[in-house]
Amino acid sequence: MIHGVQSGQIQELSNKLFSEILLEQTKIMGVKPADEDKKHLSEEVINEYASLKGRGFFFNYMSSGRGHGPFTELVDGSVKFDLIGAIGPNLLGHSHPITIKAHLEAATSDVMMCGNLLSHQEPYKLSKVLLNAVKKSRLKHFWFAGSGSFANDSALKMLWQKKAPNYRLIAFQKAFAGRSIATQDITYNAGYREGMPQTIQVDHIPHFDQNDPTNALQKTIDALNELVKERPNQHCAIMMELIQGEAGFVYGTKEYYEGVFKWAKDHGLYVWVDEVQSFGRTHELFAFQHFGLDEYVDVVTVGKALQACGTLYTEELNPKPGLIAGTFNGSIAALNAGEKVVRYLTEGNFYGENGRMKELEGKFISKLNHLGATTCKGKIGYAGGVGTMISFEVGDSSKDATDKFIKKLFENGIICFSAGKDPVRVRFLIPTCLTDEHIDDIFKIIEKTAQEVL
Ligand SMILES: Cc1ncc(COP(=O)(O)O)c(C=O)c1O
Structure with missing residues (x-):
């Protein structure tokens, strides 16, 4: 759908250009x-x-x-x-028709980038398809960010505001959460923050042990119990990649995640799932849907395959005005592509x-x-x-x-x-x-x- 200038001739030329670009790109067909x-x-x-x-x-x-x-x-x-x-x-590969189309349509728009102050139809439509896809959960809002790291920063700020002064975060060993000043502390690998001051307090506990699946849940729960015994009433949330990307795809079972998230809820903690890498790639659009965890999630961060980044969150976590803002939503072409990608994936035979x-x-x-x-x-x-x-x-x-x-x-x-x-x-x-x-x-x-x- 073209949101910029439209005419019969633009449409005709755009169709020609679309075919011509696709035909040229399809010449690249083998190693x-x-x-x-x-x-x-x-x-x-x-x-x-x-x-x-x-x-x-x-x-x-x-x-x-x-x-x-x-x-x-x-x-x-x-x-x-x-x-x-x-x-x-x-995720869809190179020179996918969706990408070519999204670029050509965006060329008819009057600007390159759009942002939070003066809105455009592309971020509105992308937010709508995304929230429509999480209807079984309590997630009600979506806020754009410039990167997966910044989407995580927004999530953390929302959680902090709600749970102040419980600023400690529970995260997992081998986690990767990004490169911002906050997320480098959530990331487990200390080699990624050499010479950095510690800015946020994070406690890392063991994720699913793929070598000992039977006892994996108990090991995590034991570590969690130990943690809150040592530091009672100090944490705001538990932050988890269901499939740990930078760890080489470490993942557990529905029972494991349910056990961990039930524990979090029983202890008054919010559940934050980082889907920057997993979004679109599991047997459902979201990994939390793949594992049937819709009822537990309070905040979910996305990026990469969406062609845009951002934070999905519940009504309860909607922050006070002023906390979350920023210039960019993204480029018109990328946001246009993002909407098409979500529709293509959810309307086609990709999941289940x-x-x-x-x-x-x-x-x-x-x-x-x-x-x-x-x-x-x-x-x-x-x-x-x-x-x-x-x-x-x-x-x-x-x-x-x-x-x-x-x-x-x-x-x-x-x-x-x-x-x-x-x-x-x-x-x-x-x-x-x-x-x-x-x-x-x-x-x-x-x-x-x-x-x-x-
Ligand atoms: C799970 C996860 N969270 C966050 C990020 C950070 O995203 P970005 O590189 O877009 O800042 C990544 C990037 O690889 C990631 O895999």
């Missing part, structure tokens, strides 16, 4: 090595950019802006499978027992297990994940072995990333557009790479 005459480009451009940025890159990756489906072209002309999607945002997300999860995990049991015995170990978030361990699950594998995989035509510490895992955030043929090709590359480097 290929760099072009001889462009081979030097990747390194040259990356090195120059690294010097501007002050730090090097993990991969020699600079996009040419061309790509289609799971394929992305680099400036050197090589084409690779993109199985990390910019660490989450590209027979949905695409579950199907992709099954295919990836069974193929990884098959490799681990046959040609890659001793080379590929644990494989798991939910929906389009898949992880597996290679070699001795160390950082060295995993990085070596990932770098070789990149050379051989697959882009992915690592996550976690003890064990380190290979992390895929796969796009929904993969065909069976793509998956077969991906597994041939994984098998070859494992045999080359492990």
Whole structure:
């Protein structure tokens, strides 16, 4: 739907442009090595950019802006499978018709960015589809933020205002919550806040123990009981990623989460779920819906695959005027795309027992297990994940072995990333557009790479 200038001619030209762009992008349809005459480009451009940025890159990756489906072209002309999607945002894959359309429609608008003071129809419509999708919960409002970290900051401020002076927060070991001054303290990895003063008080307790599922809930509850015994009446909320992304997709069961959240409610604590990475990617639009936890959530933060970031919250947590504000909602194109993405996912066959997300999860995990049991015995170990978030361990699950594998995989035509510490895992955030043929090709590359480097 075009919200800017409209005319028959604009529509006709826009349709032509849409087809032309899509046709051009679909030329990028398979893995290929760099072009001889462009081979030097990747390194040259990356090195120059690294010097501007002050730090090097993990991969020699600079996009040419061309790509289609799971394929992305680099400036050197090589084409690779993109199985990390910019660490989450590209859930539908490259040059998806929704993205092209969202851009073209946004070009008819009078501004590039929109914000909180003077509203536009795109943030209004995106808020509406998002809140419509959480009707079974008590979440009633949505506030935009410029990043997942800032969405988390807004959530924390709402909780603090409601529970002042109970400012302590309960979070989980191995959690990642972002890079802002507040979220760096919620993030478990101390290496990410070297030299920083502590700004908020966070107590980290164990998440679901995948090696001891039977006792996992009791271990968490014991730690929680110990904590409130030591620091009674000081906490405002419990903050949890249901599927811990940066930990390499550590996740529990419905019973586990229910046990933890019931404990939180019994102790007068709000439940805050961070879905910045998991949004859109499980067997339901939200991971809290996937695990049937609608009744418990008080605040949910989203980002990445939504193409926008923000905080969903209940009426009770609606903050006083002045606490939450900011210039931007986002770009018109991104917010337009966000609405389309939510509608596409919820109106299509993506969720539920027979949905695409579950199907992709099954295919990836069974193929990884098959490799681990046959040609890659001793080379590929644990494989798991939910929906389009898949992880597996290679070699001795160390950082060295995993990085070596990932770098070789990149050379051989697959882009992915690592996550976690003890064990380190290979992390895929796969796009929904993969065909069976793509998956077969991906597994041939994984098998070859494992045999080359492990
Ligand atoms: C669970 C989780 N929370 C928060 C963030 C921070 O989001 P952003 O990088 O958009 O600030 C991330 C980013 O990876 C994340 O995975």
